[in-house]
Amino acid sequence: MTDDPSAALLRLAALPVGTLLAGGSPRAFAHLARLDEREAAHRTRARALAADVGARLVRHPLLDAPGRAAALAVRRTLYQGSELTGGDVEALARRAERLLPGDDLAVRLRYQVVGQSTLSTLRRDTFRTIAFEDERLLEAAWGLLHATASGRHVAADGDRALYRDIAARVAEGEPWSSKRMRRRLDYLWHTLTRASTRATPRGWLGHLALLPVHGYGRWDGTTRLRVTEGAAARVTPAYRHVRLDGAHRLALAPLTWVEPAELIIWTGGADPRDPRGEVRVPRTDALDTIVERLSPGPVRAGALVDALAGRDPARRAAVTAHLETLIATGVLRVGPVDRPVLTGWRPIGDDVETPPGVDVFRQTDAALAVDHAHRLTGLVGLALRTMALIDSDGLPPRPLLPPDLGTHPRPLLELARECATAGVRVGAWRPHHYDWPAVTDPGSGYARLVAHLDQRMDRETAGDLDVEALDSLGAPAAIPEWPVDALIRPLRGPGEIIGALDLVTPAGLLDARFVDGLSALHPELPQVRAYREFLRELSETAGVPLVEVCPPGTGRWPAHCERWTGDPDRAGGTYLPLSGFTLRVEGGRRVVAEFRGERVWPVLHATRTPAVPWDTVTGLLMLASPQPERDHWRPLRYSFDAWPHRSFVPRITVGGQLVISPAQWRLRPSTMWRPADRLADKYVALARLVRRLRMPRLVEVAPGVHEEATAVDLYGPQGVRVLDRMIRSGAPTLYVRELLADPEHLAVHDEATGAPTVAELLLRIPAGTSRDVRADTSRAPFSKVSAGAR
Structure with missing residues (x-):
């Protein structure tokens, strides 16, 4: 990297991640945690009490046979964790008072019944809270999407027919509890989740900003970069050919073969093994003349008609009709006349249209400090060395x-x-050019890398690779012969982590x-x-x-x-x-x-x-x-194949500052819950799972490492339903990754929504x-x- 002026690109989600979190209920999960703690304490007391009933009462020499049978029955109920019968416990407590004067066993028996009643009330109240929160929050998607102008654009930027249908039903007052509206809620939650957790630019769902890189740049990763409120939209009109115009560009279909007797054209991405995927047109003198004229490249329709028909109106009409026929059959391609329309910078408001084919551009209030860009470049270099070491194992490409x-x-x-x-x-x-593969050569540098990290994972919460470690493992230098783009999610404290690497690709893709x-909006x-x-x-x-x-x-x-x-x-x-x-x-x-x-x-x-x-x-x-x-540098999103004996693999970092693989868990759906379980029981199971595995609130879940991962709020009703659908699908394993989107750690603030936003830095290396x-x-x-x- 030089000190010449350079620039990176900033990709950002349209909505703050807090929009998704607002659809969760920490309150309900706090109730579940308290319930779980009380139930665990109740079970512990029950086991201790059962042991004391057996040791001090069942074996008491003065206890008669009916009393011993009653004591054994209560002890069995306590051990099983089943519900006690108040009358039976009271009778046994009186026997204990008579046989064990001054002992606290009778008091503890009565307290266990009271505790059971209190716990039952708490459980009923907790499940009532869950049902209320579940109903309230599932219906919240529409309101959350429409709380800001950005959200309203997001809501209207997907399935437009479905959105109009939902809007009409809302306007008519149709309740969200209806079967039709319930089905439409999944679409709204999917849109909201995508717009708040993914920064990939697509319409209003994800935006793009140019981020200058300067020696005097103020953004060094320690503070939040602010994206200003304004936006510019570039609309590419959807083209549908109706009538040939002289300004249209005409060209031969690019996949065309000229045979002695006919032209053969592959059409519209169809499979050429299917005869329906090709068009055969007999050759004629007129067609040969058109092919000859267009073989060098596209020509304006007006110029082609002039060359073929001159000024004779009848001949011009006949040639135009023939060209229209060739367009209809797929022999000719017609290019649109309309050019993309670019709006100027303006505030994001409801007056901004949400047409199809739109790209949304934003501006930042600071430049990226060149020292921070240097730091990120050095860390990506360590990641490239790691990838090169991985590629040293197995078959070469x-x-x-x-x-x-x-x-x-x-x-x-x-x-x-x-x-x-x-x-x-x-x-x-x-072969297997993705993620962390299984080791195939025990003597390879990659095998040593896996063993090195395996030892670190046993002792520490993360596996880190620094320069010394990579040198000792024999990692080759990884200086790319071609410029690359590194896609990094910028993060900020607490801690030393400054980013998470997602992809490295050849530059310009x-x-x-x-x-x-961007060229139309920026001078250079x-x-x-x-x-x-x-x-x-x-x-x-x-x-x-x-x-x-x-x-x-x-x-x-x-x-x-x-x-x-x-x-x-x-x-x-x-x-x-x-x-x-x-x-x-x-x-x-x-x-x-x-x-x-x-x-x-x-x-x-x-x-x-x-x-x-x-x-x-x-x-x-x-x-x-x-x-x-395109896939020359492997993404390292999943690490389980390298450590098949682990159900949890902590995050893997380079240089102690850049995450190259997030922490991840491998779950067996059969151990989570049954599809037929009550909704409240699924909430309970999820809450216990999250606490037991110490999982973060925001994760990505997929039924396979090659499947599209879905962002999930583990404290939200929609998260329960997403997981339930995956369990119902019969997937043998669910793969869960930390999302690294905690608002506290996000490094970009969007002034249009007033909150921290998921963002990605597209950094050209070298600059x-x-x-x-x-x-x-x-x-x-x-x-x-x-x-x-x-």
């Missing part, structure tokens, strides 16, 4: 190549069609769809400028042009490269049709991509994973890319200019293909 790819150039689309039709996977392949919007994006300079220097040094791959349906793409291919729905730059690409293997191990004979390096900055069949097309192209794979990254251009493009891969 290798590519999946088409079986017929050799030294002779093969057309990309021909290869893609063969692979997709045969169901052949292509692209990078990494997670922010790709927001670059254009230093991190984008530096990255583009890195790409330009890389291309110039190697003498190989870079080509941006733009699959449809994966977000909006910034213009990082002058050349691009894929979805033609983009203006500017030089479009390279996919039909011009070929692939071959060079030197027995290198995949080479060429466009009409010129060597090129594909790069991909798609936010989302391409859909079928674009995953095959993209996977083939990226075999020839110098860019690391500064491209001079900070020295990519090995002689090796990088071939790092994905090992010798003998074919």
Whole structure:
């Protein structure tokens, strides 16, 4: 990292985490804790009393047979924890007074009955409180969402038809207790939970802000960064083609094969193995002329009609009708005329519309201190060393190549069609490249790492890896050859933890769809400028042009490269049709991509994973890319596979300050409660579980390590219901992770809602200019293909 001006991105949840916590009931769980303590004390007294009844009364020589039978019955009831009968206990107490004068046994027997009655009253009151709180809080979702302008936008930014239906029912006074409204409550709670616990930008649910990084930056992580009240919205109009206009851009469908007698087009992400997923159009002179005109790239419809029909109105009408037919059949793609609309900075109020296709941008009141950015960068470096040590165990990554790819150039689309039709996977392949895997080589550095942490976990509340530990374990240096983005949740005291690492990805993937919007709001994006300079220097040094791959349906793409291919729905730059690409293997191990004979390096900055069949097309192209794979650096969210003997694994940190794996618990649903249990009993079971395992209030729960985790307030009625649904689903195991979203520890304050908010810092590493990254251009493009891969 240099001292050049740079910037990070701040992603923040639309609602404060306190919104979710307001739907919980610490009061009800405090009642349950008190009840549990009283019941435990009652059981302890009962066992002690049973022992004394047996020792001092049952064995008393003057006790007659009926009295001994009564004493044995009371003793058995006490041991079993069952309810005592007042008359039987009173009769036994009188016998005790007569046989044991001055002994306190009779008093204790009567007190046990009184205590039983008191406990029964407390239990009844507690269950009544639970029922009241459950009803009150389940109905609170609508009010919590509508308490602020941000919340009202969130409520309207999901299933709009369902939201309008709920709003109409609320306006008509339909009670939340009705069956229809009960079903709709799950949707409201899901929306509220997502908007208050996840910072991923999506419409009004998650926002994005540019965070400058300066030597004079004031935010060093010890105080809360304030996000100002205003926002700007960028709306991308949803396009639905109605009528061809001269300003529309026309292009051939990108996945098109020209056969001798017909054109074959893959349509709309359908599986090419399904005949319904392709369109076949007989070739004609008129169609060939259109294909020839559009092969170089998109053309304005007006210019195409001019070239094909001149000024003759009849011919122009016929050509336009023919183009409309080709659009309808999928041969041609038509690009929208409307451009995204950007509002200026304004307060978040009800006058701000909530249209679909919106990105919400915010501003901060301070810059990130460069020293703090340095500190985070160093900690991420330790995390990368840890990941590299993990990867030293097991099989090395290798590519999946088409079986017929050799030294002779093969057309990309021909290869893609063969692979997709045969169901052949292509692209990078990494075995178990997620989380902490099981050790496969007992002599590996990773095996030593697992043993080292296992010993620390037995003695301490967390496993930490510092520089000395990683050096002693043989962790390799982990200097990335490509700029990376680290996604970190900033945290603040008490304690030394300053953040939690979620992801490390190649630069430019997670922010790709927001670059254009940010560029329109800010005079410069230093991190984008530096990255583009890195790409330009890389291309110039190697003498190989870079080509941006733009699959449809994966977000909006910034213009990082002058050349691009894929979805033609983009203006500017030089479009390279996919039909011009070929692939071959060079030197027995290198995949080479060429466009009409010129060597090129594909790069991909798609936010989302391409859909079928674009995953095959993209996977083939990226075999020839110098860019690391999207999952090159493994996320370390779950740690159980590395320590299968543990049902609890404490958090794992690096440098004592950055969490790389949260604390987590492995639960057996069969030991929690039965689906048929009463709601109050489920509350009791959950409260006992939380206290016994010392779990935090906010956690994430998933039925599997590959399943979507759900944020849960363990003190809330909705949390009970979420867990109950997972138990009912039959999942054999539930995986619970600490959420690290305690309001006291959150490092960002949103002035629009007036409370601490879950946020994530997207930190470019290294910052500064491209001079900070020295990519090995002689090796990088071939790092994905090992010798003998074919």
